[in-house]
Amino acid sequence: MTENKTTFKQSLGLLDATMIVAGSMIGSGIFIVSSDIAQNVGSAGWLIAIWLITGFMTITAAVSYGELSSMYPKAGGQYVYLKEAFNPLAGFLYGWSFFAVIQTATIAAVGVAFARYTAYLIPALGEDNILFGIEKGLNAAGKMEYSFSINAAQLLAMALIIFLTYTNSKGIKGGKIIQTTFTTTKLVSLFGLIILGFFLVKESFWSQNWQSAFAANQLQKDGSWSSISGTVLIGAIAAAMVGSIFSSDAWNNVTFIAGEIKNPKRNIGLALFLGTLIVTLIYVSANLMYLNVLPLKGTDSIAFPEGERVAVAASNAIFGTAGAKIIAIMIMISTFGCNNGLILAGGRVYYTMANDGLFFKKTRELNKNAVPEWAMWAQCVVACLLCLSGKYGDLLDMVSFVVVLFYALTILGIFILRKKRPDIDRPYKAFGYPVLPVIYILMAVTFCYFLITMKPTYAGIGLGIVLAGIPLYYIAVSNRKSNKPENINVNP
16 A cells, blocks of 8 residues: 655644634625525514524534544544444435535535625626526516526636635645634624624614514515414424525534644634634624614515615615625625635545545545645536526525535434444533434424425435435445555555
């Protein structure tokens, strides 16, 4: 057997790890998705409740992952946990889904959001600027429709992904500087926006929005509102949580780069807790600010902001005509830093899979800068292709279903490993075990059930992608067996 001499370098401290958690979580969602949540539940109380439920689920999952990361402090994160708790097939299905939809579709969605808000400052880079298209014909409004088109925003999203892949291929230190700088900037900006929303706004809608705070009602196709309760309300909450879960996702990215974190048994678990707690506080506070500066329903409201950009409507209420540009700059900073964290972490999963003989051979190589460059470029290609397919909301449905499904399985793995491997050192144990992990699993399964029931198209596509990994696994195993032993890399 040959051994690759290049190995990962432990160069990230607790602050760096926390910034990767928070920076990967905060992208475009908090500026956009509250509109869809308000349309699904139609009340201030349920709007905040959904963000609190999501925050509880996120923090519970994060502190549970702390136990797993302390047991297996190496590159690969969730792929490794599933493989150890269940079997190699479970790990492969996650890694395959991660490559095909979870990480790549998230990178694409965040890239599209970056481009969409850049168009506020440079209109020529917007979605309306069609650079190439196969014409379908004029619609009822006299506007040309296309069966397929490429617009300037899509190309800008792809350019961002390519640029960040290139910079991260040059070493972890450059990615660390970008991540810490941009995450710090967006945390300060968001806190500032929240505070100013309570002190500078000319007209407060707080009292108005909190009347009948938990009288849930849902927007109907004809534009009317219908009172909902019982299972209909549960389904509406699940549909609404697509946005909040997407906005709170990617906190586990720090586990993928465990091989590059100093004292990983301590720092990963602590970074997971601190990062998710900080972001949850920001998200709940931001929505309380929205309820202060905007009406819940009506024109230029939380439910119906111009272009579904609730943060722009809120900023306009605070800063006047300059609001749109202020938010555009904030979101550009936020999404830039978010995609940097996603791109930095993703390649490590494919690298670990390749070392198990379950992914492309080239992805198990580290370049001279000790990063899996080929794996990152493979991720880049898929993410760029996804920029050309589907809308922002479609990508959210697909990602949210698959990611929560695997979170539930991974947390179930804690119970299995407690029985299967009681001998392994656990410097950190899951908080609230077994109650909180069980609650999370039940909530996650409920969410997935109602999501695939209410939004079957893209949630179903996500499930189909996961299941497509089963035959791919057996093909990979067959190919691995046919390879000579000396071709298998044993780089740790």
